[in-house]
Amino acid sequence: MTEAESPDRAALRGSSHTEWGAGVIRRHHQRKQLDREAQHLAPGASEEAAIGRRVFAEGRGPVLTDLDGNQYLDFAAGTLTQSLGHTHPEVVEALTTQARRLWNVHDSATPDRAELLDLLARLLPGHLDTYALFSTGAEVVEAALRVVQATAPPGRNRIGALRHGFHGKTMGARMLVQWDVGHQAFAGNSILGYSPYCYRCPLDMEFPSCGVRCASLVRKHIADKPNVSALVFEPVLGAAGVIVPPPGYWEQISDACRSQGVLLVADEVLTGGGRTGAFLASERLGIEPDVAALSKGTANGFPFAVLAGRSAVLHDPAAARPGAYASTYASNPLGIAAARATLEVIERDQLVERVRVLGELLDARLNALHARFENLGDVRGLGLLYGLEFVTDRSSRRPAPEIARAVYATALDLGLRVALGGHILRLAPPFTIDEALLDEGVKLLEKAIEQVVA
Incomplete structure (x- = not known):
């Protein structure tokens, strides 16, 4: 250009x-x-x-x-959403063309959907080869939680999350981080681990002499617990103030989760789509998630979200019952058009x-x-x-x-x-x-x- x-x-x-x-x-x-x-x-x-x-x-x-x-x-790019800036001409053209054709047929197939899925397969890590399409960040996080709860083995009834995390304002997302509203407490079944907030270390330690103690405690209280099914996390904590983990943090945690059978669920609603200099922040930090949630910049600010996962996870019969990945605006043709145009520009223009x-x-x-x-x-x-x-x-x-x-x-x-x-x-x-x-x-x-x- x-x-x-x-x-x-x-x-x-x-x-x-x-x-x-x-x-x-x-x-x-x-x-x-x-x-x-x-x-x-x-x-x-x-x-x-x-x-x-x-x-x-x-x-x-x-x-x-x-x-x-x-x-x-x-420099806020909308709500940290406008990957290509406001009213990018190719996204505008894709939306207006689609608006003249078709808006909503629930989650039925439309001509552009297969093209978008192929595009996602090129851009995402190879092991994340199966996708469900939604409309907002909170909605896709809730979908990820349903997958975790449906596929968890008996006895694994707890979910790990990180302090200072933000996953949305819906009930399940709030329960992850134990966010109460008014006089109502909804702590849910989550276990909270220490986030890598080096500037305000809750352990009063300094990196690197700390040995990344926060990570070892996440391993102890989440990864090594036999009743934990998944760890839901932001690779870089966004709403908390862009908390970037130090070297060694995710290496310790992801290895432990993998060895103990704890699913890694990456909330990449903010970071997914290239914001951190890799298509997923997880890639840049050396994490291999089992499931990833993307939204904000994926369709250049148009309401759209993607749940990406390993085939074995999203195809699990318990997680893929009729209607499991459907909602009113899931797979809507306008969102697909905006996402396809956005991601094609990101891919083409490197x-x-x-x-x-x-x-x-x-x-x-x-x-x-x-x-x-x-x-x-x-x-x-x-x-x-x-x-x-x-x-x-x-x-x-x-x-x-x-x-x-x-x-x-x-x-x-x-x-x-x-x-x-x-x-x-x-x-x-x-x-x-x-x-x-x-x-x-x-x-x-x-x-x-x-x-x-x-």
Whole structure:
């Protein structure tokens, strides 16, 4: 793809690119729109929507435009979903063509489905050769849990998960990490192991002298227990702030699970599709999961999800009873069209390899910010997925959500959108962004931090 054809450049055509960073934001039309919808819209929006108070009207490539005409580099890529950027022309064409033909016939076969399955077989590790199609991340995680529960041998009635994990807001996903709502406790039958959160080690140890003790405890309490059927995990914990495991963590755990007959279920809803510089983060970290769940970037932000698994697991008669992999929007033709177009571009343009290259550049730029700002306690990531953890000071490491919120809001005013959660900002630019815009986004972030902590 030439620069003239790049979605990045097309998005900027006719815009005043050099005005980014001026901090002059027009909001008249947005305020009116937000006041209007507040009369009927339930509260409970995301932190970033509540603080940002923007009405986004258009997106092209890595650029968003709001209702008042202000433009933003989108380093959150939608909801960490837009692998190819906003409204990628090939995905738009695939969706509009399919919309003229057929929308929903339950989970019956349609002309594009076989093509998508063949494409998945080329992109995914060879042992993950069987697929079920769904619509959202939480739905595909629930499907994975049903597979585990259906195929578990007698006596293996517990499921392992990791502290700080996030698998969705549905009942089964919440029970994995023992997430209570109100006065209702739904701990379920899960056993929690230590996640590899080196910056805030729950064992008060330091890597590498720790010997990756967190991993050995996961082995002891999950892998070595005869009543555990599976370990459900994010290879890189996303919602927790992009927690990247140190060397040796997954090697210990996956080997133990394999030897003890514990299924490895990788939640790759966020990381699947190339976000970390491999099609699955599991591949980059040396894990060979039995089942993997993908969603967010698989169809460039269109609702779609894939449950990929070993044939022996997904074909098990107990897991494959009639209706087991069906739902209202499972295998819907629009999702299939969007996923096929997205993944064909990723494969054709070798974007997974590009993510690795851009990820190295992003890593260097962000670590330079870490060296400069005392309140930036930790920077960590893989590929084009990074987390920035803000603290009041580095000695105490006390979380500073007020700083993160201020940096988020300031960056937005300067023309950069990132993802906010508590005291952590996450960055996940689209795979198609060029190096100049990647640099520019980091410079805007630097300027925002500078204005907040100066």
